[in-house]
Amino acid sequence: MIARTGESALASLKGRLVVSCQAYPGEPMRSPAIMAAVAQAVVQGGAYGVRAQGIEDLKAIRPLIDVCLIGLVKRGSDGVFITPTVADAVDCVTAGADVVALDGTARERPDGQPLAASIAAVHDRGALVMADCGSIDDALHSIDAGADCVGTTLAGYTGARPVSRGPDLELLAELVGHVNVPVIAEGRVRNPQDAQTCLTTGAYAVVVGTAITHPTRITRTFVDQLHT
Numbered sequence: 001m002i003a004r005t006g007e008s009a010l011a012s013l014k015g016r017l018v019v020s021c022q023a024y025p026g027e028p029m030r031s032p033a034i035m036a037a038v039a040q041a042v043v044q045g046g047a048y049g050v051r052a053q054g055i056e057d058l059k060a061i062r063p064l065i066d067v068c069l070i071g072l073v074k075r076g077s078d079g080v081f082i083t084p085t086v087a088d089a090v091d092c093v094t095a096g097a098d099v100v101a102l103d104g105t106a107r108e109r110p111d112g113q114p115l116a117a118s119i120a121a122v123h124d125r126g127a128l129v130m131a132d133c134g135s136i137d138d139a140l141h142s143i144d145a146g147a148d149c150v151g152t153t154l155a156g157y158t159g160a161r162p163v164s165r166g167p168d169l170e171l172l173a174e175l176v177g178h179v180n181v182p183v184i185a186e187g188r189v190r191n192p193q194d195a196q197t198c199l200t201t202g203a204y205a206v207v208v209g210t211a212i213t214h215p216t217r218i219t220r221t222f223v224d225q226l227h228t
Contacts, residue, residue: 006128009098018049020209032060062096071097104131104142134158176202
């Protein structure tokens, strides 16, 4: 393993691809061992970062890769559910995350703590924070709270913006033009052309998930195309 700081891990992502390796309860690939293998595979393919969810997945992945690991915990699916508490954020760092991804909105958090408390706890342990945002207001709120970078992860999912067909390039351009931290494009990046367009628009890095690591949906895309 290469010893790195949170700062060097984030710096390594500039202009590069991050792959989200996540599976959920009830899905055939829902296993930390399987997700660790997927993470190894995408790194072999050239990914400079891995985004993974769940403490056991992070623990399984960390010893096997020497690229930036963005970690998170998801609890439920409504309101603030991406690394929703200070304790969750700390657990992600303890499990090996270089960067902790968390909900960057101003919505009330389950533990009643402000966003700044989670960010401070991560910084105290030597890691950085990626704030998942759905609007420019979210991003500004996150940066005020101390976030090191922001992502378009929640674009279309908070009610602030409609769901775009592909990546929300309008929001991406707005963030790039108004904030002073790296902006990471994430959400509905479905092919290499989308990824390149995100970089051209000014994204610091691009996260791709389903289009690479979700065989069920990839297969369904082929099946649907063949039956049209």
